[in-house]
Amino acid sequence: MVLERRGAGALLTFIIIFLISACALLSFREGSFDAGIAAYGLGAALLMLLAYNLAALIFRHIDRITLVICFFLTSIGLVMLLRLDMELAIKQLIWLGLGCLILFFTVVVIKKARDFGRINYLLMAASFGLLLFAYVLGDTIGGAKNWVNLGPISFQPSEIAKVMFIIVSAYFFAERRGRGASVFYAAYVGLCVILLVLSNDLGAALLYCGTFLIVFFAGTGRTLLTVMGLGVGAAGAIASYYVIPHVKTRVEIWQNPWIYYQTQGYQIVQGLMAIAAGGAFGTGLGLGYPEAVPVNTSDYIFAAICEEFGIVFGIITILLYLVFIIRGMIIARNASSRFDALLVFGATCMLSLQSFIIIGGVIKLIPLTGITLPFISAGGSSFIACMCLVGIIEGVAVKNGERDEREINEAGGEVV
Amino acid sequence: MKKNVLRRNISALLVVFIVMFVGLIVYLGYAVSTYGERWFATVYNPRIQNMKTTIDVGDILDRTGLKLYYTDKDGERKYVDDEDMRVSVAHVVGDEYGLSYGAQTMYAKYLYGLDKGTITRIEDLLSGAERTGSDVKLTIDAALCQTAMDALGGSDGAVVVMNYETGEILASVSSPSFDPTDMSLFLDGGGDSELVNRAFSGLYPPGSTFKLITAAALIENGLEDFETTCSGSTVINGETIACTGEHGDIGLKSAIEHSCNVYFAEAAEALGTHAIKAEADAFLFNTAFLFDDIIMEDSVYESANNDVDAAWAAIGQYHDLITPLHACMIVACIANDGVMMEPKLLHRVLDGGDETYTLEPDVIATPMDDTDALKEMMISVVESGTGTAAQISGVTVGGKTGTAEIDTGDDNETAHAWFVGFIDDAAHPLAIAVIMEEAGSGGKNAAPAAKKVLAKALDLGY
Structure with missing residues (x-):
């Protein structure tokens, strides 16, 4: 506990040094000192410091390592965005502030809630409605119809629905449900995925499918059914290769992006060049040319990070996600109820799978499916969804901590 | 649960x-x-184009120090003055637009100083010093390249000369070529195949030069004593394979000397297609060439499904394909006692006075332990066989001719002329591959060209 606290504190100090020095470097980029950029770094550092201490004060049992790692990943994103697109960086900082509030709010909600009971059906309807909404009224950006414009606000419904999807799934697998409820839930998952595929949001479809299967396996322990599910998934993927032209080109581009350079392979090839340009230790912040990479502030931000910070730093980023996963799984294992365990487990899996899908796609390990890089990519919906998921994890962590404390106190009482 | x-x-x-x-x-x-x-290092990389404006780019020199592409006193980028030389080395040096795949693109890392550490670069940035790239010294000799281009005599094709002990490429030319000072035709999307470096990327049927691989397979499988009778043609599964002459009773040495199709077609049957495939693979057919200095196409040897195709494959027809550079690597390997060296094009990288990169020879394969028999056969090809036109007085030349038939589609069968060879002398470890497209007989056309280039190389002291 003390060790954890010290480790988290040290990491936070490192983040603050990182933020301030990176912003100081960027503030000299145009030749003369830009006080605004330096102030940005200071502001971001202060915000994180405040949020961390506030969180530790209000929720004594919050998992500090998880919180600090998500701040670390966020600060990598902020620095990269500041370097690529000032306007986006400022927005992202605002999202960080809002995200922290939402995180606190989620922690409180999760702490209070036992299993959401009947609200689950409401959540199901709401998440399905959001996806349907995107499919019917959505705008197509970057090939996928997953944006909704409501006057001044535009958001990605599939990001918000993600959080609900996790809660609903945890609820259904928390205890044995009747046949009717199971069929209902299965239909819900199937329809969600179909809507996402129809909206051409393949990254999200893959994410929902994968998360469902993982939670299904953990929740039911039915290996055979899970393998069958994987088989159906694989068959679906193979079928989509032949049926959906979009999927087929994706796979062909993945196999050899260079011959499609002029067309759909452009993004991958530019990403690979950026990664290669960095070498082990990067070109240095502001000294590379990640501007050449399309969507470098969103899906492709990992390539920009590799270019300017280097492969070693890219690997450190991957390791940060890994530590995040390990912490999440530990919290899930310690949870008192099956619902809590599955909630944390689902949230962790979703974030891990999402990072894997996009990093793997960018480095050409797997075919590219567009999705944001959790905590790092620019974008309000995505960031808020991530913070909600962290809120879920932290909420259960706080519950666990309070239970442990209670047990120790009770044991102590007996002795005296 | x-x-x-x-x-x-x-x-x-x-x-x-x-x-x-x-x-x-x-x-x-x-x-x-x-x-x-x-x-x-791809032609698509905008970083390479962008850096030109902000960096003092390094020069490209040949191995003698001759400047092939450089910044002159007034800060202008210039190619070597002599037009013939400029055109001869064009594919190796490349163009500034990145349309061809030359040193300008491949060694961009050095030329633009990207090999320097981040810290050095940040120091440069803070001190306001202009970023400078390193000079790149290639292994080629521009004068030898010019002779090689001359030797092709206007034919399309390629010549590669290597030092077989170190793998250094002393000359590499590809015809038709282009003049990098005037790229307007290509920038407008015009031109034919001038920008393709045939030496590294041109895939040709190896023709009779492939018999060296079949011969190696015979030796490695203990069948070096295989004999047959050549009556001018042989029939395999109902298909006739014609020979260049009637060679009578014939053994391996004489079959190489006279490039007897009948002998190798029948030897292929005795060996089986698997053994030839294994030998071809040992000489790095069907291998992804991932070299540090060079981007080259991979050569192809497909296992044939039936005896006829296997026979054709054994004499270098069927689907066999090879690049001139790989052909040169193979003879270099035979000349170098079975040790194949990695082809090298980057000789030195010079950052001011410091040498930041120095060529070091690398072995990439050792397909045979003992190549004396093969060498002897190849020497007799030049002494008294199909390659006599490659004789050079004072040195022993070994070689193999090839006349690779190609179907141009309009019933006009024509042939690419090949000659691959080496000088059997540790003081002059030279290997060469010459291909002249649609030039007919290898012995009559490619062998004299090879002789001319090798003689020049000896003159230059290699």
């Missing part, structure tokens, strides 16, 4: 995730270290 089962499943999936993320890390490290330079 019990909670501890859930815990067990969570742990199991944690292990799966750990494996996945470790996989990401391993793949990232592996991919960047293996393909990184290739990914970076």
Whole structure:
């Protein structure tokens, strides 16, 4: 506990040094000192410091390592965005502030809630409605119809629905449900995925499918059914290769992006060049040319990070996600109820799978499916969804901590 | 279901995730270290074009120090003055628009100073010093390249000359070529195949030069004493394979000397297609060439499904394809006692006075332990066989001619002329491959060209 606290504190100090020095470097980029950029770094550092201490004060049992790692990943994103697109960086900082509030709010909600009971059906309807909404009224950006414009606000419904999807799934697998409820839930998952595929949001479809299967396996322990599910998934993927032209080109581009350079392979090839340009230790912040990479502030931000910070730093980023996963799984294992365990487990899996899908796609390990890089990519919906998921994890962590404390106190009482 | 089962499943999936993320890390490290330079050094990379304006780009020199592409006193980028020489080395040097795949693109890392550490570059940036790239010295000799281009006599094709002990490429030319000072035709999307470097990327049927591989397979499989009778043609599964002459009773040495199709077609039957495929693979057919200095196409030898195709494949027809550079690597390997050296094009990198990169020879394959018999056969090809036109007084030349038939589609069978050879002398370790497209007989056309180039190389002291 003390060790954890010290480790988290040290990491936070490192983040603050990182933020301030990176912003100081960027503030000299145009030749003369830009006080605004330096102030940005200071502001971001202060915000994180405040949020961390506030969180530790209000929720004594919050998992500090998880919180600090998500701040670390966020600060990598902020620095990269500041370097690529000032306007986006400022927005992202605002999202960080809002995200922290939402995180606190989620922690409180999760702490209070036992299993959401009947609200689950409401959540199901709401998440399905959001996806349907995107499919019917959505705008197509970057090939996928997953944006909704409501006057001044535009958001990605599939990001918000993600959080609900996790809660609903945890609820259904928390205890044995009747046949009717199971069929209902299965239909819900199937329809969600179909809507996402129809909206051409393949990254999200893959994410929902994968998360469902993982939670299904953990929740039911039915290996055979899970393998069958994987088989159906694989068959679906193979079928989509032949049926959906979009999927087929994706796979062909993945196999050899260079011959499609002029067309759909452009993004991958530019990403690979950026990664290669960095070498082990990067070109240095502001000294590379990640501007050449399309969507470098969103899906492709990992390539920009590799270019300017280097492969070693890219690997450190991957390791940060890994530590995040390990912490999440530990919290899930310690949870008192099956619902809590599955909630944390689902949230962790979703974030891990999402990072894997996009990093793997960018480095050409797997075919590219567009999705944001959790905590790092620019974008309000995505960031808020991530913070909600962290809120879920932290909420259960706080519950666990309070239970442990209670047990120790009770044991102590007996002795005296 | 019990909670501890859930815990067990969570742990199991944690292990799966750990494996996945470790996989990401391993793949990232592996991919960047293996393909990184290739990914970076492409003609599409806007970084290379952009850097030109902000960096004092390094010069490209040949091995003698002659400046092939450089910044003159007034800060202008210039190519070597002599037009013939400029055109001869054009594919190796490349053009400033990155339309061809030359040193300007491949060694951009050095020329633009990207090989220098981040710290040096940040220091440069802060001190306001102009970023400078390093000079790149190639292994080619521009004068030898000019002779090689001359020797092609206007034919389309390629010539590669290597030092077989070190793998250094002393000359590499590809015809037709282009003049990098006037790229307007190509910038408008015009031109034919002038920008293609046939020496590294041209895939040709190897024709009779492939008989060296079949011969090696015979030797390696203990069938060097295989004999047959050549009556001018042989029939395999109902298909006639014609020979260049009637060679009578014939053994391996004489079959190489006279390039007897009948002998090798029948030897292929005796060997079986698998043994030839294994030998071809040992000489790096069907291998992805991932060299640090050079981007080259991979050569192809497909296992044939029936005896006729196997016979054709054994004499270098069927689907066999090879690049001139790989052909040169193969003879170099035979000349170098079975040790194949990695082809090298980058000789030195010079940063001011410091040498930051120095060529070091690398062995890439050792397909045979003893190549004396093959060498002897190749020497007799030049002494008294099909390659007599490659004789040079004062040195022993070994070689193999090839006349690779190609179907041009309009019933006009024509042939590419090949000559691959070497000088059997440790003081002059030279290997050569010459291909002249649609020039007919290898012995009559490619062998004299090879002689001319090798003689010049000897003159230059290689």
